Amino acid sequence: MHPVLKQYFSGKINLSAGHEALIERCFKLKHAKRNEILVQKGSIAKNIYFVIKGCLRVFLVDDSGSESTRFLIFENNMGTAFPSFINGTPSLAAIQSLEASELLVLSRHDRDLLLTEIPGWETMYRIGLEQDYIASIQRIESLITMDSKARYQVLIDTRPDIIRRLPNKIVADYLGISQETLSRLKAPRPSKA
């Protein structure tokens, strides 16, 4: 099993050697180029992506072609266009590799296999899902109750790496604010002297 994945599961679940071998067969290594599209809008998301290195963006494109970032997946996290992956419906969101990325790819079939074959896997998955759901609730709360400045402040407090690492366009998009507003928020405050 890839050492990064082994680290990810350690403390979450006790795995036998047989189960580790099964996991290794299910998570398949893939290299994605910078800006490579992994899931097209309108297609079906067939995989979950675990990011070893790099960053994925799950984003929406409206009819006029303008993009909105729904969320970002960084190292040691996994994700996908979840509604499409679970329900097998055409995805509203697309997935793009923002940087040259090293990924472990888990198909829907293999996800279901791990749920049935490994004791404790479903509990681990359910607990992870609860936290993903909580993160999405907190995202809704920030969208409906916070202004641009408050949302930017939360991002600085919780994920300063996002602001440092990604282009302004993506960060503004993720916050649901304009690039102009973001530049104003990022500018050092004028000195009082």
Place this chain on the structure above:
Amino acid sequence: MHPVLKQYFSGKINLSAGHEALIERCFKLKHAKRNEILVQKGSIAKNIYFVIKGCLRVFLVDDSGSESTRFLIFENNMGTAFPSFINGTPSLAAIQSLEASELLVLSRHDRDLLLTEIPGWETMYRIGLEQDYIASIQRIESLITMDSKARYQVLIDTRPDIIRRLPNKIVADYLGISQETLSRLKAPRPSKA
């Protein structure tokens, strides 16, 4: 077991008589008055609520006292202030019974008991959780990509009962738009003649 609950679980899980008796002991009947607060902001959400009759509102109150409805729970559905319920943290959201409601109340302890005691319960719960998570993702998508008119149209198409049943203030709040905008959207279009 309450017949409404029996109906809710039918087709989702096969229950023995012993498991039905356990579920009956875990879900406790409660009547809530119109406008009764079930969970205060800042307290810990200790229960999941299944609505037999009535409607609950999960809402946020900001520092200036203004309210935003995060979601609504109608008959034959269950919900709570989920981040607080799962993580045991003070709830940002409050829960209010918008109408005189008849509820079945499941504590955190009893939720955990059902997960461990009833075979298949965790799978059923996990599948329900996936759909709740998908609904929250769709809510995020509508908040970041749709304007007021589009959000109102989605609500008419998917949940016209919400618009008919609830006061304008709550509907506007739920859509994240002003009451004035909602009134304008609800007004019949001027005839072209």
